[in-house]
Every structure is written in structure tokens, then in C-alpha cells.
Amino acid sequence: MNRKAFSNQVVYGISSHLAQELEMIPGKHFWYHQARNYGMQWSYKLLILRLVVNAAYLKKIRGMAEELSLAAFLPKGDSIRIEPGGRGIVELQVPWPKLLRTSPKVSQLPTLPGCQASVGLTTENRPAMVDFNNPLTAHALISGLTGSGKSNLARVLVFKLARQNKSSDLRFLLFDVADSGLAWQGFGDLPHLYHGIIDTMTVAREGMAWLNGELDRRAQERTREPKLIVGVDECQVFAKESDISETLKMLSQRGRKWGISLVLMTQRPVSDSLDTTTKANCGIKIVGKVSSPQESAWASGLPDIGAECLGGLGDLLLCQHAGGVQRIASPLFTDADLENLPTNGRDWVDFPKPETKEPANGSDPDFTPTEYMLSLIAAKHGKGRPWLKDVLESESGHKPGSSRARRLLQWGQEAHELLAKYRYSLSVTD
Ligand SMILES: Nc1ncnc2c1ncn2[C@@H]1O[C@H](COP(=O)(O)OP(=O)(O)OP(=O)(O)O)[C@@H](O)[C@H]1O
């Protein structure tokens, strides 16, 4: 079936159902909107029908999405979404059969200034945009079932922002711990990164510690530049890590003032996967296919927006503070698009390494072979704590805390005396 045959089938089905059930006569009680493409429009994933309806019938039609889907002979699983709002006009969004759905190209999205970015095309094929510099929409939450197109959308977003801004004006920190960095595959050489793609819990913890410090530094120096966007895919993995979710919450509360924006992604933004304050502070909510009207309300914070009727694969609702709800088709980000990503040099920061944990009861921890060896060398050559801490850091990457270094030196001293007592000598050169 082609699009024309499908459109005819839908118009016939819907008109006859309205005539039968509500005794609505086309041309008398409703008619297809003349000014707007004669009531019918083809967009990437949808056939749009705009009916001008006699006010008495408006409310009734809005509650008939399910019946109309049946009347239009839609396949099982597909359903018509009726756009709420719109005075006197009912917009029926009918999904094309799967094989007839397409996506726009990334190159079709316009280039915008600064931190505004286009994320897809609306049902009228106009670009829909988000603006991270608007105080009401400083943070974004992207949610929806698996395969709804969250990670793809985030890639489009980061791509557009990176292409529009110099790395001196805009930086990113990109996390994907759940899928070992897969969501940001190909973005590792972006010059805008503050650090490589963060794909393990250990580095994520260091990164969050750095973000804490960065926020304080910006607040002290009264600076909000460069703009920093923190992209976190599958952010529910941090729900049980109280230190990390606290940092995310704090960034959602204070980040805006100091030029730090969050872009969070999760399948179900319920309270056990995302802190409620963090969620509420996300003024941009982009919702993909969800499983029920209740999930739709959880994800968007708005009742009755019908995210359960979406088709998945980049069919999304963009809900913004004061901007209403727009249904958008996001482009599919391809390997060819990756080629257009800037890759001119990197300038990474060092994350602070956490102090090695000391055992609470003061008993000796297990030392590593490197620590044993270097403690012996320190004892033989009469070196102190600063020397030991420095060489351990350069050898193993971890600087021991002061009390661990003291215990190491003590062990080294005792071992050295024992060796000397039994006339073993170490032949160690500096
Ligand atoms: N805009 C789009 N147009 C066409 N296909 C898309 C689009 N967005 C995503 N897809 C397809 O859907 C698949 C899943 O997309 P994506 O990985 O973004 O989903 P997700 O919501 O992040 O899922 P998960 O929660 O499992 O990570 C992609 O591999 C891609 O093939």
C-alpha cells in the first residue's frame, strides 16, 4: 500500500465512523480544514488530518482516539493520537504503516546560534528547537521505552551544538556507564569534551567530584563560561549511588546560574530511577513511546498528552515550559553524520583521584606488592612520606592518604631492620 491509498482508506473510515456514531455530516458538522493543506498533510511518520468541528462535538471527538483507530483500519499496535488544544480544530495524527514511515536527515535541521538547537521537525515540518540559555529550559530529560530513540536524539543534540559552537564557548561531559560508552560512540575525539567518554562507575564518580568543584569554582569566580552541558545516558544507574545522584540534584538546582546544563536520559523517570527534584528542574522534557497513559504523565509531568500512542524510533513529544507540546520526528544520526563532527585537538581536565580509603579501625590494610617494595626502598634510603606518596602515585596512579603512607613507612622500617638483623642486604639502586 502506498501513502495515497492509505490516506484514502483513513479518510473514508473516519468520515463514515463520525457520520454513523455522532451523526456528523461532512460539510455540515465538520469539514476538513481548507486553509491548512486542505485538511490533510503528510509528514515523516504521520498522516495529519485537521478537522474543523462544530463546538458541540469537539469534546466527544477528543475522547474517541481508540474508536477512530479501529475505524481507520490501523494495524494492531498503532493508534491515532488526537492533539489536545487547538480551538475549534481537531488534529488527528495517524501513524503511517511501518514501511511508509521515514525520518528527516540531520542536515535538514537548521543551524542556530549559541545554545539553541533544533532536535527534529514538527508535524508541520518546521524545526522544533530547545534553548539551554533560557532560564526555564536549562536542563533536559529524555525518556521513553527502549528503542524509542533517546540516545539517538542526544547524539543529534550534541552534534548540532558542537557544530554551532567553538570549544572555547561550549564544553561537554558525556556519561554512559550502563552501556560502556556505546551511546557516545564516535564522539570521543570531540574537541569540546572536558574528558573522554565516561563509561565506568569509578571515572563517573571522579567526574562528578570534578563537577562539584567546578560548580564551586564558577560560583566563586562569578563566571558562567564556557557553557557546560553534561549528558548522562541511562542515568538510572546512578539512582542508588547517593553521592552521584546528590551531585546531579545539586547541578539541576544551581547549575543554571553558572552555565551548567544537564541532559539526562532514562527509560522510566520514576522516583526510584531519578530524584524527583532533579526531574522537576528539567524544563525540557522529551518523551518517546511509553507503555501507558500513566507512564506518559510521569515522563512529561503533564496529563493526557498521549505519549503511549507514539510509534517509537524517533517519534517524540517535546514538552517545554511555556512552549506547549510538539510532536516531532527526530533525524536518524548516521555514521556519515559522524564524519562532520569536529575533531581538532583535545583539551582535557584531570579529574581528582579519590583518596585511598583508610580502614576505620586503624588495622593495616593489605598493601600491594608495589607498596611493599617502595616502602622498603624508602626505609633503606631514609625517605619520608612525601617521597613515598609521590612515587606511589607515579607508579600506581593512586596517591595514598597520609596515614596509609605512615603505616607503609612503619612497615618498611621494621622489614628493613629485620633484613639487616639477619644480614640480608638489599641491593637497590636509586
Ligand atoms: N529518528 C530515528 N529514525 C529512525 N530510526 C531511529 C530513530 N531514532 C532511533 N532509531 C532506531 O531505533 C534504535 C534505537 O534507538 P536508540 O538507541 O536511540 O533508543 P533508546 O531509546 O536509547 O533505547 P535504550 O533505552 O534501549 O537505550 C536505533 O538503533 C535506530 O535504529
Ligand SMILES: [Mg+2]
Ligand atoms: Mg539508549
